[in-house]
Amino acid sequence: MIALRFLALLFVIGLTVLIYAYSNQIEKFKAYGYPGIFLVTLLANSTVLLPAPGIAFVFAMGNLLNPFGVALAASVGGTLGEISGYLAGFSGQAIIDRINIYKKVEPFVSRYGGFAVLLFAAIPNPFFDLAGIAAGGLKMPFLRFLFFCWIGQLIKMTCFSFAGYYSINWIIGN
Template sequence: MVVDWLAGFFNWVFEFANTAVEFYGLLGLFVASIIANATLFLPLPITIVTFSMGALAFSNGWGLGFVVLVGIASGLGAAIGELSGYIAGFLGGKALDKAKKDTKREGKLEEVALKIEKHGMAIIFVGTFLPLPFDFFGIAAGLAKYNVKKFFVATAAGKIVRDILIASAGFFGFELIQGILF
């Protein structure tokens, strides 16, 4: 029963990705990725679409060049969307400055801010690969008043590499998934 559900779900996402590419192309993925990553702590399944577009590239014979373009479109869209977390942290920092009464919170905030100031780009880049909501990194960078250009570059680089890997997994895993589910 679970395998049937997974097969149906995979097929639905694959068809959705195919339709999206036919009608909107990579621009559709780019816009969808902005929207999916602009939500704070409400994950939308854009990763599944990125994976499916990699599988679509395999099934249509589009090659690895298309997989790289999928990763770039999805990763750049994600980086733009993640600016919402940065902005929330930046604006929320002003409210936090006024409300700092708890020394424990103040100490943790300063600790995170110092780490981001010292190793910001590396922490942000690595953060794009962790199975945590990336919003934490964006909010922390905004709270620390970390340079927004550096935040965007590190986020874009990490998200692009991550999404190329995800699309590649779809590309190379398509036959395996078909063999298991269908």
Template structure:
């Protein structure tokens, strides 16, 4: 039974945030947030609001993996391969670029990148900005597809 997103009114916007947050905070339970964003974008009055709230929910959801990685930072320091990766990502702009490029396409391995960023000591601000910008692009494309493929 299809959901009438227009009938949700203003509740559709926080719904997009919540669905994107849950979908990106969980690793083992797939939550199909892309169709939700597509459908809400198709009926929403403010497409930019759908995209920004979806991206915000997405980056905050991905922050769960970042925090878990930060908690396991000490375990990672003992691995030589990990130390090489840490030197490679020591520059904030390089870490941000890596995270941005990894976060734009639909990538099921991004949880690993979030864990690694936390464990490697990447600053949260760098993580947040890179992933938020990437998810703006991704969800902008998803919203555009939802509107134009209807």
């Protein structure tokens, strides 16, 4: 079990470093439509505790493609990307317990479970990684985590997609 946790932690660290190193290549995915949106949000949400530009991409693509399709692709990609935070919590509990802000997020996730995950996923904030880490550390059932994370991501991505759809046209004057 310790070996599995260690491998999961190494995977998360390696993935975060890789994504951060190639973050300038993310712009090339615009030409790939919905699969590109899925991939960009998957990568942006795979980083743990490092910001990546996924929401801005969803905002921009909401103006270029069907905003419902953008929201759906982005929410699925974002949810699958958040598995890295869950795995970090599952594997590295002793390290995470030392982070002060985690000490405030973990009791909330412990008390409210999936609804806390949904809330943190729906609100654009840098603390969702901590909620995912807490869910993994608390051994929340994996499919439950994915379900509530996806609902929250869908709410957030729908808001940003439609914000892009309406505001860019308004700014340009079309």
